[in-house]
Amino acid sequence: MALKAITANRLRDGAVVWLGQKGDWVERIDAAATHDEAGAAAALAQAQQDEVRNLVVGIYTLDVEIVDGAPAPLRTKERIRALGPSVRADVGKQADLIARAA
Numbered sequence: 001m002a003l004k005a006i007t008a009n010r011l012r013d014g015a016v017v018w019l020g021q022k023g024d025w026v027e028r029i030d031a032a033a034t035h036d037e038a039g040a041a042a043a044l045a046q047a048q049q050d051e052v053r054n055l056v057v058g059i060y061t062l063d064v065e066i067v068d069g070a071p072a073p074l075r076t077k078e079r080i081r082a083l084g085p086s087v088r089a090d091v092g093k094q095a096d097l098i099a100r101a102a
Helices: 037-052 076-083 093-101
Strands: 003-010 016-019 056-067 070-073
Touching (some): 003 037, 003 070, 037 056, 056 076, 070 076
Antiparallel strands (some): 003 056, 056 070
């Protein structure tokens, strides 16, 4: 059974965000909270209150696995949302990962 994370887009700027450990919205998937099926349903219901408050839009769950201690999306679409454009590694969130590794 895969773990779940919750994602959305921040309403004020459209940025991809994930529900964090403290119920806040974080910009990096490595700071996202992970849940089992039951926990994801409860967290999703709570997160939907932020949609009602016009903080985020398009909330949904995604399947993740833990890689090097952090959540990693299983589907290609979600990996692109997490890292940025797939055509250039020097822009988007993956550029920061490359810089930190250097």
